[in-house]
Ligand SMILES: NC(=O)c1ccc[n+]([C@@H]2O[C@H](COP(=O)([O-])OP(=O)(O)OC[C@H]3O[C@@H](n4cnc5c(N)ncnc54)[C@H](O)[C@@H]3O)[C@@H](O)[C@H]2O)c1
């Protein structure tokens with residue numbers, strides 16, 4: 001099987017590549033423009049005969065011969081996707097169009113990593129896949145959430161019009177080793193702050209919730225979806241729901257009991273609650289997450305301490 005992973009130098013992508021490379025029958029090609037990803041995440045595979053890394057921006061067409069495409073390329077942290085919103089839309093729309101064109105030409109199956117942000121600030125809780133969402137079309141997050149909604153539409157139109165084999169995963173907040181240290185997402189922020197002994201910045205009101213999935217569970221879900229018979233969309237996430245204040249308290253307890261927790265301003269359109277209904281993933285993929293937040297955070301702490309060069313005292 002020859003497999004293309006776009007965005008494979010990023011956080012989830014590089015863990016997916018590790019898992020795909022474990023199968024000796026797979027050849028893996030990564031296409032990435034290194035906007036938020038890094039070659040460092042893939043260093044153990046560079047030079048491997050079954051691995052190829054291409055500097056490529058998905059807003060340009062790509063000519064390769066592959067059997068499967070995992071299409072992840074897109075900045076995922078709000079600070080990065082809001083940095084150049086027009087580019088974020090181009091990546092989601094033109095990038096997905098290009099990858100669908102490739103899938104059509106070579107007859108490959110394509111999986112899109114969509115997002116729980118397609119549900120916007122949800123009025124249904126927990127969110128199941130039949131919910132159409134509550135998204136602001138003109139807000140500062142729209143480049144990402146509307147971009148992903150168009151990407152999903154393109155996937156289904158190519159499927160209906162050209163018979164392309166598609167898979168859509170709606171990923172909910174995922175965390176783990178290799179997240180950018182200054183990525184701006186909440187788990188990486190809190191862990192880096194706790195290690196550096198800086199206050200944990202809880203954005204107002206602190207009662208907003210998220211449900212956090214450890215990256216190895218996520219990769220397992222994505223591969224099951226690709227290999228299974230269902231197009232999706234299917235929610236892949238961990239239903240364990242926490243307020244941001246609870247998350248800060250857990251990080252404080254586990255990593256640095258001395259650290260201060262402070263309230264700071266929030267950004268516009270921040271969803272107030274988010275929790276996946278994973279009935280479909282359980283029934284159709286036989287998948288459910290295994291790693292609880294309390295078990296996943298220390299694994300991430302270890303990786304952050306090594307990269308920040310701050311060993312644990314005692
Ligand atoms: N991590 C999460 O919680 C989460 C949640 C929902 C959806 N997702 C989706 O999963 C995917 C991966 O997320 P991640 O957390 O690994 O993010 P990430 O930012 O670490 O990885 C994204 C990768 O895509 C690359 N990229 C960005 N724009 C590109 C372009 N135009 N051409 C080529 N490469 C480009 C980046 O350099 C990076 O390597 C994204 O599509 C994201 O929308 C992630």
Ligand SMILES: O=C(O)[C@H]1O[C@H](OP(=O)(O)OP(=O)(O)OC[C@H]2O[C@@H](n3ccc(=O)[nH]c3=O)[C@H](O)[C@@H]2O)[C@H](O)[C@@H](O)[C@@H]1O
Nearest residue numbers: 076077078115116117172173185186189201202203208244
């Ligand atoms: O899972 C998803 O579907 C989406 O989740 C995240 O978006 P978001 O949930 O806004 O992620 P964070 O930036 O980590 O914020 C989570 C919550 O933490 C809060 N936060 C963030 C950072 C911080 O320092 N403190 C803090 O309290 C935010 O206000 C927000 O309520 C991802 O970054 C998106 O790529 C992804 O598509």
